[in-house]
Amino acid sequence: MAKKFVDKVVCRDTLKTLKQLPDNFIDIGVTSPPYNKKENNKGWLVNKVMYSGATDNLPERVYQNIQVKVLNELYRVIKEGGSFFYNHKIRWERGKLFHPMDWLRKTKWTIKQEIIWDRKIAANIRGWRFWQVEERIYWLYKPKGNNLIGKELKSKHALLSSIWRFSPENNNPHPAPFPLTLPLRVIYSVLDDKKNGIVIDPYCGNGTTLVAAKILGQHYIGIDISKDYVKYARERIKNYKQEISKANEEMSKHIVRKTFKERKKNGEFVGRHRRGTDYQGVNQPSLF
Helix, strand or coil: CHHHHCCEEEECCHHHHHCCCCCCCEEEEEECCCCCCCCCCCCCCCCCCCCCCCCCCCCHHHHHHHHHHHHHHHHHHEEEEEEEEEEECCEEECCEEECCHHHHCCCCCEEEEEEEEECCCCCCCCCCCCCCCEEEEEEEECCECCECCCCCCCHHHHCCCCEEECCCCCCCCCCCCCCCHHHHHHHHHHHCCCCCCEEEECCCCCCHHHHHHHHCCCEEEEEECCHHHHHHHHHHHHCHHHHHHHHHHHHCCCCCCCCHHHHHHCCCCCCCCCECCCECCCCCCCCC
8 A cells, every 4th residue: 555655746634644654664754844934924024925735824832743743653654774854943933932842852753963054045134133044954863773873874975064055946836945955965865875765755845855866766755735736746756857967966065085984094184074185075976
């Protein structure tokens, strides 16, 4: 039954769909859910963001409870040793701060890392606070046995650090699209040379995560409640080759001349991370 969802974009409720998937079935996931920013309460610069087919205006307690349920279902369906990357942001409502950690700590996941996404632009340029240009990406890990640390990343991936600097995607019908770079970096870094894994995005929107999976030779499962976004995502996947050049640009950043072990063996500098010396980008073969 689960195979009917593989390499498909389904127009359904996220939580109900996840409950139909078997345990320990998926390798990795990436998503950015609606942020519950109250639709009409966005501030001076961005005064209205509407998601097609869904509301972004729930009582905060209800919203957080739904997110916990969705994340726990994802924990169940993702394999032991698997990961889920969850993009969200810090929000304020009438001066009260809501942090993603408020509900992430209530889930079954081990929070492996908090990555800062420097979006380079601010959604609101009023002066109530310093302009917020960052969002957060949480690397959630499902332990295998008693191993809470998991598998070590290769140096060529880890060197990209915990601060990611790239802009959101432009010219996109979705109100809050992350760029292809984000899911591509995640999937390539964690699955590395593995092919035919299964990648899930439970709020797939315009299909960015699914296109990244397709380019990297992985299977995918996309879920979204909006008929418009699902239609757009399906078309985008059909034309995925048009985005390979953007993927190659990201892939070219995943390279080192010498690993930590090699430098240590040769008695070379192994101290502070210094990009531009040992970690220096060179030409990387294209995917195609």
